[in-house]
Amino acid sequence: MIQLTAPQAPALGRLPLVLLCAALLCPAAAQAQTVTPSLYWAATLHGWAAAMLALMATAVGVVSSLHHRERPASFLVGMMLSWVVLRAATAPGAAGLRPLLMTLLVLCGVQYLLRQMNWKRSWIDHALLIQCLVVPASLLVTGGQVVVLGTLWHVVLGLELVVAMGWALWLRRQRQQSAVDDAPGGDFHLMAALLLPTMLALVAEMLLAAVSETLWWTASPWLGLMLPVLMLGLGLQLLNNVAHARVDAEKRAASLEQRMAERIAEVERNHAQLAEQKLEQVTERERKRIAADLHDDLGAKLLTIVHTSESDRISTLAREALEEMRLSVRGLTGKPVHLIDALGDWRAEVVSRLGQANILAEWKSPAEDVEHTLQARSYVQTTRILRESVSNIIKHSGATHATISCAVQEGDFILTIQDDGQGIPTELDGRLDRGHGMASMKSRAKQMHGQCLVESGPGWGTVIRLTIPL
CATH class of the missing domain: 3.30.565.10 (Histidine kinase-like ATPase, C-terminal domain)
Structure with a gap:
């Protein structure tokens, strides 16, 4: 059995995020503990979660940089990287970074959850930025005595995450009921399955820390897994939405191409009909002109021959020619x-x-x-x-x-x-x-x-x- 005492604080890096922040902000909480097999496996799972979050952050970062509509996903990248760096920042020299990393994680988490629902308020943005400065400054002013102040900030930051998750879930529910936006509102049940257990885990950790230090030390490594699992779930959901959007875009493009082809074919048919009508009009005018010329010129001459010829043979032929001409004129007029x-x-x-x-x-x-x-x-x-x-x-x-x-x-x-x-x-x-x-x-x-x-x-x-x- 491996024993861990206060000087061996770097081993606390294997604890879950909220526990780690509480331990880093409140060194008094990091009393000597026994690394049981349960804690060992929890630390191992945290290590795997950190590796997967690093890969997921890379993939989500590429997606957010390529797709303008997915720019809010950059906050999810910041949340993931803050958790990964916070878990790794266990060296004594990195103690000054831990409060800032925790506040950055909360900032990115709150911004992503709210902007994912297109809910943006400038006062929240300003408050989160100011908090990133106030938290490390307040700890710096205390000169390292962070037991009470660190515990207070831990509770405040944890509650901010819980409130942001609850508000985002309520907004998603409202969107689903009003059917205003099917894209963010249609997966309410999936988001509820991700957010509710994480909210309960964060609240349970804070309650255990206030009730029993022993229970807190035993249960918090496992409860703390919910936050990285939530971030992995959000990343997978984002990638899945992008993939579906790509498929939908290809379907719309194919449908647009089909409609465009049909439209072009219709235009070509209309153009052909117009050309045919124009040709028919020109042909009709030419027919009428020829018919008029035949009737006025040739018809008049044949009629003169019929009435003036002294030969019955010539008169008969002229009369037959006149009848044929009149028949041709009738055909040319088109009536x-x-x-x-x-x-x-x-x-x-x-x-x-x-x-x-x-x-x-x-x-x-x-x-x-x-x-x-x-x-x-x-x-x-x-x-x-x-x-x-x-x-x-x-x-x-x-x-x-x-x-x-x-x-x-x-x-x-x-x-x-x-x-x-x-x-x-x-x-x-x-x-x-x-x-x-x-x-x-x-x-x-x-x-x-x-x-x-x-x-x-x-x-x-x-x-x-x-x-x-x-």
Whole structure:
């Protein structure tokens, strides 16, 4: 068993922080004691705690220097280093530093606990700074007789820590209830688990020192472990908060990048739409200009030829050219055409042309009234397909009867032209799009996003079925 007497005071460095400060400020308390296995293991744990606090102070110091919002963590670094240095300052020559280290520890601890909750008061800052000067000065004035004064300062500094912990815990509770700030208020239970045992340990040490020196000497090494454990817990909490903040920042950055990409895509779509609208406007103006030129210049000249020509052949060709020109102008102007009006125009033209060729024309309109409209280009292309079909019937089919039926089904307009002629000759090798303008009709249907199907065979006529979307 190792014996420790008053001259061997450096061994007191293994005692917990509050006990150490009391012993350093009150040498009378450091009476001869027996270093039991319990005290030995407590001293060992204090040594490990000092080493871990030194490492934790380094990590927290780096974090506080890199992150502006974590600047209050510098007070936690000061608290940790004050405890580590205070534990090591057991040499007789360092006795003058111990009171200052204790007051620095209290200053840093109070500042960190309160500023962590964004609670700052200038009078507290000034009082703590003044205390750092008053404590060592008052001990210096006594000339080393610090028994009563040292005990008094020990109680005052300990109570300051307890009050600061309790106030910080109350503020955190208020924040959690009001949900003003989820970051400091959401971990109330964790902070309560760290602060409450430390507060009880500090109060218990002071009470034991007043009640029984023997109990104080036995229990205080273990009670004093709560303060370094608290500082380690605060450091881990800080590092954990920084890590979570980093993860949250990365998530927000990813979300921001996604929103930015979506915004850019939307801007690009809007720009493309605006460009398309601008192009459409320019194209529309150009179409109208061309239509006006055709109508005013070419139309007038063709009309003059129709009325002044002495040749029936020339007059007929001029009249046909005039009709084609008017159809082209109608397509260029871009005005929609009511389907019922288009059906009337087509019926009059088809029946007239087929009747002139001595071909019986049967026109079948839709079963019910239609209220749809056709785009101008669709009207022009359909008219030309219909004219080409009628021309084929007149010129090539040898038919005596033709049936033209119209229907509207599921948003599509279906035009069917059927004759009882001789059909398309076999010399075309089954390629129905080689002759009679079939390729042109299919191309026009494709431009309208529709289709033109042709069925024919020698001796049973030809069927042309045009389907276009309305």
